[in-house]
Amino acid sequence: MSTFFFFVQLLNAIQYALILYLVASGLTLLLGIMGVINLAHGAFYMVGAYIAFAVVQQFGNFWLTLPAGILIGLALGALIEKFLLSRLEGADHLSQVLLSFGLILLINEGQRLIFGNDPHGVEVPKILAASIPLSNTLSYPVYRLFVCAVGIVFIIAIGLIMAKSRIGMMLRASAENRDMARAMGIDVKFVYLGVTAVGIACTVLAGVIAAPLASVYPGMGDQVLIQSFVVIVLGGIGSLSGALVGSLLLGLVDAFGKQFFPNYAAFLVYAAMIAVLIVRPQGLVRSRGT
Amino acid sequence: MNARLEKFDGAFLLLLAVAAAFVPFVLSGYEIKLATTITIQAGLAVALGFVVGPAGLTSVGHAAFYGVAAYILAMMSPKSGPADMLLTAAIAIFGAAAFALVVGAVSIRSRGMYFILMTIAFGQLGYHLFNDTGIGGKSDGSYVQFRPELHLFWTDVSFDKAPRFYMLVYVVVFLVVGACWWLRRSAFGSVLLAARDNEARTRAFGFSPYVVRLIAFVISGGMAGAMGYLTAAQHGFVAPQMLAWHASAFALVMVLIGGKDTTSGPAIGAILLLLAEEILQRWTEHWLVGVGLIIVVAVIAAPRGLVPFVAGLFAPKQAHHG
Amino acid sequence: MTALLHIKDFSAAYGEVPVVSSVSLDLKAGEIMALTGRNGMGKTTLLRGIMGLTPVRRGTMQFAAEDIAAQTTEMNSRAGIAYVPAGxxxxxxxxxxxxxxxxxxxxxxxxxxxxxxxxxxxxxxxxxxxxxxxxxxxxxxxxxxxxxxxxxxxRILLIDEATEGLAPLVAREIWRTLSEICASGMSAIIVDRDLKRLSRIVSGVAVMFRGEIAFAGTPAALLSDDALVRKYIGL
Incomplete structure (x- = not known):
């Protein structure tokens, strides 16, 4: 393996890790702050990709897809919390698992209804369509660097919000001790609404920016869902920094696993999750919100 | 479980058993095949309900045990003639139970959402085992060319005719449901409930909650295997999707719709969900939208399930407190 | 003058077990009240009930002339009730x-x-x-x-177990600050076992026994009656 090839794989690993982090951070916040296990998270990722496809097809402008994805994601999340999740308060994981399973069926079938079963492509915007030559045979697409940039901006933004802002403090307080947070005047219901809306918007955004990287197809969120759960188990529930480490690890496993064991890449991911839980049955460090 | 719910549960089971016994005499052709499918799924749901309810284990991986047993039959079936039913069924059920023992031994140490993730991971591992590797015909699945035959002392019993196969399914599911009914009421069932509701007290009585749960998980896994075996025998075909977590979630939906705290509930859930699917499928190609809606509404409106809901309708007013 | 906090016939229960029954209590603005009694007599449940953390089974509860029995905890907090829990x-x-x-x-x-x-x-x-x-x-x-x-x-502080488990020197520090806070015009209900210290900053004392208020009066009246103190507080 040449140095350049290794370098390209490493970049791919990082780029995939950043997309995974966008998905996993929403998932881990939902779990850490609200205790909600959302198996439909992968389906929202697919929703994002189809939003990108539909917007580019309709308006021919990639840049519209970003605000469209964020707004639709926020709205979806708010509606789901307001009309579904808030009614499950005090219910067990079984209800959450099945509610999100019902949502998966609705979203998947809705997608088939509107877009059909054929995979679609989303064109890379012209300004990012170039490639940077690395050697005579290898080059690196600029769009992938753009994805990395979005991911890094997101990491910094959410990190700052959680660590420095009052909203971040309120989120951490609500995750740690719901009753005391309420006794201090925090409207926990509103916090939950915000967390669900933002958590789902992050995932939709991940789907939007991932759309031009590969094709847009039914069930494209399944793998991302399971991988982001592995990320959370690795990083600890509710921990954003843990999710970042977990995402990078999984990005490496995914990129290099596909090179060395093309048939067993999916295997490796599940085996990793099982291995972690065998060693630590209750997950790794259970820190929240930092 | 209170006495009224227990009475309703028993009455529903009796009603189901009697009604199901009439199927081969009343229905014919496609309808018997549908009834066979529904009866098998009811057995799977009851077996799963036994770990979700009394054992308090939300397994999202039961389809793996169901699917493994189906694959064992497919791999043991000769191309030239029917397999020996007793032998293949014994190995399939034993295989499913052994798989459940491995999965349970590792997963039951985790609680809550970690247990859920663990069972999903094992189920998906099973799915990829058959989907990605050469075992069992990859994603195309594999065929059971001939339905297994039962070798009795003096004769071979074939189940090629739909009514006779239905009777076989009826007897097996009846045994499984009866066993779950009896287990819930046995001393073992009480210990299981105690382990779910008050772990410390169970320990004080000298039982290990881990071991008790694991036993329930293995029994249920073996039962799920029996249902997978019957499904493979019925359709003559197995596919990796039988093991995937979506299949497990479908079985969980049946448990939830009927009520996890009863034996009859999951069976009723299976009947209602599959009948709804059947009707929706005739009506639209996008029938899964309807199923998704049913699930969402059921989770929100009746999270305890239909049987406890019906039993509650007949409750005296004061009994609602506490 | 109407009471800042007005509680009448308040009852609360965990499942079927009543923990607080028919408690009535009035606190004027600026008043400091001690709430005492043995463990498990319902003091914490009463405070949590005022905060909205334990649902009111029966009775009325008013704060600043507003009905708060059905209000959420965060609304109570914004209305001016603050809670310092035992733990x-x-x-x-x-x-x-x-x-x-x-x-x-x-x-x-x-x-x-x-x-x-x-x-x-x-x-x-x-x-x-x-x-x-x-x-x-x-x-x-x-x-x-x-x-x-x-x-x-x-406008009111609810303090559960103000000095429980603290070293004497630290407890003294807490008492000093509490009297400073109370002197600023704050109303408060303070739960503690240290009657002597409490009596220096409170104007009234209520003793809870098996979910009910068994004694209400001045600290002096309680401390002068050894039988009462032995029975309800057990010093």
Whole structure:
């Protein structure tokens, strides 16, 4: 393996890790702050990709897809919390698992209804369509660097919000001790609404920016869902920094696993999750919100 | 479980058993095949309900045990003639139970959402085992060319005719449901409930909650295997999707719709969900939208399930407190 | 003058077991009341009931002439009730500074509790301002829990087990600050077993016994009756 090839794989690993982090951070916040296990998270990722496809097809402008994805994601999340999740308060994981399973069926079938079963492509915007030559045979697409940039901006933004802002403090307080947070005047219901809306918007955004990287197809969120759960188990529930480490690890496993064991890449991911839980049955460090 | 719910549960089971016994005499052709499918799924749901309810284990991986047993039959079936039913069924059920023992031994140490993730991971591992590797015909699945035959002392019993196969399914599911009914009421069932509701007290009585749960998980896994075996025998075909977590979630939906705290509930859930699917499928190609809606509404409106809901309708007013 | 806090026939239960039954209590603005009694007699449940953390089974509860029995906890907090729970329950994943500024809510101009004023009240917290909540000693946690409650600029403080489990020197520090807070015009209900210290800052005392108020009167009247003290408090 040449140095350049290794370098390209490493970049791919990082780029995939950043997309995974966008998905996993929403998932881990939902779990850490609200205790909600959302198996439909992968389906929202697919929703994002189809939003990108539909917007580019309709308006021919990639840049519209970003605000469209964020707004639709926020709205979806708010509606789901307001009309579904808030009614499950005090219910067990079984209800959450099945509610999100019902949502998966609705979203998947809705997608088939509107877009059909054929995979679609989303064109890379012209300004990012170039490639940077690395050697005579290898080059690196600029769009992938753009994805990395979005991911890094997101990491910094959410990190700052959680660590420095009052909203971040309120989120951490609500995750740690719901009753005391309420006794201090925090409207926990509103916090939950915000967390669900933002958590789902992050995932939709991940789907939007991932759309031009590969094709847009039914069930494209399944793998991302399971991988982001592995990320959370690795990083600890509710921990954003843990999710970042977990995402990078999984990005490496995914990129290099596909090179060395093309048939067993999916295997490796599940085996990793099982291995972690065998060693630590209750997950790794259970820190929240930092 | 209170006495009224227990009475309703028993009455529903009796009603189901009697009604199901009439199927081969009343229905014919496609309808018997549908009834066979529904009866098998009811057995799977009851077996799963036994770990979700009394054992308090939300397994999202039961389809793996169901699917493994189906694959064992497919791999043991000769191309030239029917397999020996007793032998293949014994190995399939034993295989499913052994798989459940491995999965349970590792997963039951985790609680809550970690247990859920663990069972999903094992189920998906099973799915990829058959989907990605050469075992069992990859994603195309594999065929059971001939339905297994039962070798009795003096004769071979074939189940090629739909009514006779239905009777076989009826007897097996009846045994499984009866066993779950009896287990819930046995001393073992009480210990299981105690382990779910008050772990410390169970320990004080000298039982290990881990071991008790694991036993329930293995029994249920073996039962799920029996249902997978019957499904493979019925359709003559197995596919990796039988093991995937979506299949497990479908079985969980049946448990939830009927009520996890009863034996009859999951069976009723299976009947209602599959009948709804059947009707929706005739009506639209996008029938899964309807199923998704049913699930969402059921989770929100009746999270305890239909049987406890019906039993509650007949409750005296004061009994609602506490 | 109407009471700031008016409770009549308040009952609360955990499942079928009644924990507080038919408690009536009035607290005027600026009044400090002691709530005492043995463990498990319902003091914590009563405070949690006022805060809205334990649902009211029966009875009326009014704060500043508003009905609060059906209000959520966060609404009660915004109406001006602050709670210092027995286990302190500070946010361990937040630093001391974050614990305080997260809870900040404006108050009366000139008399508002601000970050600086809380720092002045508890100089020891100032030394540990960037430490995580988990790293604090019991006394520091109690200071932080009180400071955090003050940051919401409440009209009434509910303090459960003010000095339980604290070293005598630290307990003395807490009592000093409590009397300072009370002198500022704050209303409060303080739960503690130290009747002597309590009697110096409170004007009334209520004793709970098996979920009911068994005695209500002045601290002097309670302390002068040894039989009462032995029966209900067991010193």
């Amino acid at each position: 302190r329950e500070i946010f361990g994943s937040l630093s001391v500074r974050e614990n305080l500024i997260m809870c900040a809510r404006g108050g009366e101009v000139g008399n508002a509790w601000t970050f600086e004023r809380v720092m002045a009240l508890f100089p020891r917290l100032g030394e540990r301002i960037n430490h995580g909540g988990k790293q604090l000693s019991g006394g520091e946690q109690q200071m932080l829990a009180i400071g955090r409650a003050l940051m919401t600029n409440p």
